[in-house]
Amino acid sequence: MSATNWPQMWFHFFRGLYRQLGVLGREIQGKRGRAVVIGVPLLMMGLFFVLPFVIILKISFSEAELAQPPYTSLWAWAEGGYLTIKLNFSNYLLLWQDDLYLGAYLNSIKIAAISTLFALLLGYPLAYGIARTSKAWRLTLLMLIILPFWTSFLIRIYAWIGLLNNTGVINNALLALGLIDQPLQMIRTDFAVYIGIVYCYLPFMVLPLVATLVRMDQTLLEAAADLGCRPTTAFFKITLPLSMPGIAAGCLLVFIPAIGEFVIPDLLGGPDSVMIGRTLWTEFFTNNDWPLAASVAVAMLAFIVVPTLLFEKVQERQEPAQK
């Protein structure tokens, strides 16, 4: 092939490459194709998601020491060919005995539960309104609900610092109006953490609620009205019970991530609003106690598994209803 014919050469090259790919495709099709489709995700998640949990479990039984990496090995070869395995349970005992950790767990649950309740109280009317508008409006309003979710999490929390600070927008406005004499302490309180969680997770509450409310049979309400039922009664007797699956899904979708939240309590919460995610972060980055952080993580998983199984149950019950 002459050097003047570069384009044609490239054409042949790519055609050859393409044919080779075709051959490769035929090679790995059928059973082998299936193996690739299952195998690649399996390898990726197995290596980088499942294996690390085994390692966390292992390290949670070791001791912290001043070394690189800062924990002891579990096993060692002793004199005479003995394999010695040292399991250190003191991390778990500490979690159970020290009020700091148990308190942090209970506090996480409390904060997550209260925030979920607030999110429901704000999200339900919102979802109800969205579900009852025309279809074009519904899509626009849903878009407006989701849009903040796409912007940075950190930036949304930063925005609230500016609002809630002692010299922040809300306090300045209230002072200027003469409603208060001195700034309200809002930042660094549990109240600020509730606001942060509701603000960041509101879409998770509203979307499942809208989905169930839209699917609801409107003729039931008409029938109730025809039979002389007042709208408020009809709401509590018909709409609310029928939207229970949406309520359950929304509440769990807010509650589960809220338990392990780190950024919101760290930036908005005070020294009292200790949550378990924050404790893990401190043990790791500030105290450099990797084994303790690992055991906090293992214990934390237990708190995630229960609500997640509940969520699965709710989903299962919802699915036959859809069909």
Added chain:
Amino acid sequence: MNGQRSWFITLMMVVGFAFLYLPILSLIVFSFNESRLVTVWGGFSLKWYAALFRNEEILNAAKLSLLVGVISASVATVIGTLGALALSRFGRFRGRTPFALMLSAPLVMPEVILGLSALLLFVSLKQLIGWPAERGVLTITLAHVVLLTAYVTIVAQSRLTQMDESLEEAAMDLGARPWKVFFVITLPQIAPALLAAWLLAFTLSIDDLVIASFASGPGATTLPMVIYSKVRLGLTPEINALATIVVLLVAAGVISASLILRRRER
């Protein structure tokens, strides 16, 4: 009575949307503030934008975040699509339940646990085989792929189960090979959903502070890590300017993507 209740609903919707948008609005307004104070208005100015574009630390972190975001979102889209394909098209194969569980578990896992587990894996691997020698872009990307794959799988799987399978079956009956069926029939139909999944994955990666903080080494600082360290020291108008740019870019991106998707659906 009915009118009364819809009055209440309208009020709650106004309150709800005000709650969602007023903080962002105040953030944007104060990014144009002349004063150094973030919450006291001192006249209109663009100086914080100028300061932002001179800030090397923020610019470098932004570049790093974009790099990690593009790579991890792309890898996760490929792996997540494969996973979704296995879950929606292969019937009840052996080990399907643990497979499905493994692909969806990162969604409900607290970020601190995902970050810690990724870091401990990298440290242990380094001890055993000497790789990865240094934590940085690669380790952040790998840790992100785990989380993002779960999101992509969910999106792709819901699209694949909605899809009409008869076209695929017809192509298969006419003798098309499985891979050809995928590329010619399935992929064009799920492409809009995959685009949406990629965008979601990309924003999640760009936005992540916790996992990146664990998986990163001394050399690599992502944008959220810089913002976080600055926010901890107090409010600065530069962050307001940065936030405004991010919000506007995201709004433009999401709105145009959804318009494209809606046009394709027609």
